[in-house]
Amino acid sequence: MLGLDRIRALCAVADHGSIAAAARVLHVTPSGVSQQLAKLEKEVGVPLLVQVGRGIQLTPAGRLLAHRGDEILSLMAQAQSEVASLDRDVSGELVISAVVSAGRVVIPEAIAQLRQLHPALSVNFVADDTDDIIPAVVRRDVDLALVEGFATMPRHLPDDIVYTRIHDDVVDIALPKDHPLAGNDVIELAQVTDLPWATWRTGEVFHTWLLHTLRSRGVNPRIKYEVPEFAAQLEFVARGLAVALVPRLARVWVPDDVALIPVHPRLQREIYTVRRKDNDRPSVRAGMEVLTGIFDAIAGSPAP
Structure with a gap:
């Protein structure tokens, strides 16, 4: 019978591409993963891994067993959930x-x-x-x-x-309090073109969404400050350096020198x-x- 720990080790190597990465995910040593894989190969009687340069690659048999292993692990997890559901206590x-x-x-x-x-x-x-x-x-x-x-x-x-x-988390625009539009009840994004923007780093989801949203509304933003935290972005706004888009869930504390105004049409993240x-x-x-x-x-x- 194939051991679940050995199946889990093979699936981790398949998912993460190396024995070292699989070991980190499984919280064991690389030698421990190698031992599990050696035992698994002995049990099935065919090679599951092959050395390629300095790395390893799954053989066709290894890929097949890893695919079936994912199904086995999923069935085991489902069985554990069903058994746990028989117990009315949440523990x-x-x-x-x-x-x-x-x-x-x-x-x-x-x-x-x-x-x-x-x-x-x-x-x-x-x-x-x-x-x-x-x-x-x-x-x-x-x-x-x-x-x-x-x-x-x-x-x-x-x-x-x-x-x-x-x-649905509404996203407002953050402006310096002395900005000419800071007293508005609502703002069109196309109205805000005079200041650079503060947002998350290039490649992060919110940064990409901000670019897509602004460009779809006729604004080509100058993103000058890439700051991976909404609270820090608000500090740039408070000092008159930038404007920013900030979800309401992120508004734990807002500096006194910042005005937060709804955008029309409404912006939101889910x-x-x-x-x-x-x-x-x-x-x-x-x-x-x-x-x-x-x-x-x-x-x-x-x-x-």
């Missing part, structure tokens, strides 16, 4: 991840509620970018996550992921929960219920 460990702005505002409240409602549940959290969170969910490193998306930038998602829209289809444990459902309640309260509160 064990729940690993949550989220984009930074949602993590700062929502996740602390969610964890506090989960601890109060389910004392036997241990919750761990890590903040990350959407592009890194989704692969972590696929690898089963994360059970439940909050990620961002934009209707104008559709994202390809793996088939084994459940992606549920949970909140917040989604993400989990694997085969991970429907009671702890994941409890996390979903708490997050849904928090976002429902945010949606029902007056706009800041």
Whole structure:
């Protein structure tokens, strides 16, 4: 019988391209991964890996077994979820991840509620970018996550992921208080052309979305300040150096010298929960219920 640990090691090598990378993901030593793979090759009786230069490559048999291994691991995870569902107590460990702005505002409240409602549940959290969170969910490193998306930038998602829209986060424009348009009730993006922009770094999702959005509305932005944090971008705005687009979930603290004004037509990003289809444990459902309640309260509160 093939051992699950050996199957898991092969799948990790297939997903990450090397024994060293697989070892990091599995939290074992590279020699441990190599030993598992050697045992697996002995069990199946055919080579699964071949040396190519300084790296390795899966043989046809290795690719086939890795594909079937993903299915086996998914079935095992589903079975564990179904067995756990028979127990009415929410316990064990729940690993949550989220984009930074949602993590700062929502996740602390969610964890506090989960601890109060389910004392036997241990919750761990890590903040990350959407592009890194989704692969972590696929690898089963994360059970439940909050990620961002934009209707104008559709994202390809793996088939084994459940992606549920949970909140629409309005995006406003941040202007220096002494800007001529700072007293407006609403602003057209085409009106703002006199100052450079502060936004996230090139290649990050929000940076790409800002460029796409502004150019679609006739603005060719001068992005002079690439700052990977909305709070820091607001400091550039407060000093009259830039303008910025800031989601309302990210507005933990706003400097006195900054005016935040709605944009017409309205801008928004979508917040989604993400989990694997085969991970429907009671702890994941409890996390979903708490997050849904928090976002429902945010949606029902007056706009800041």
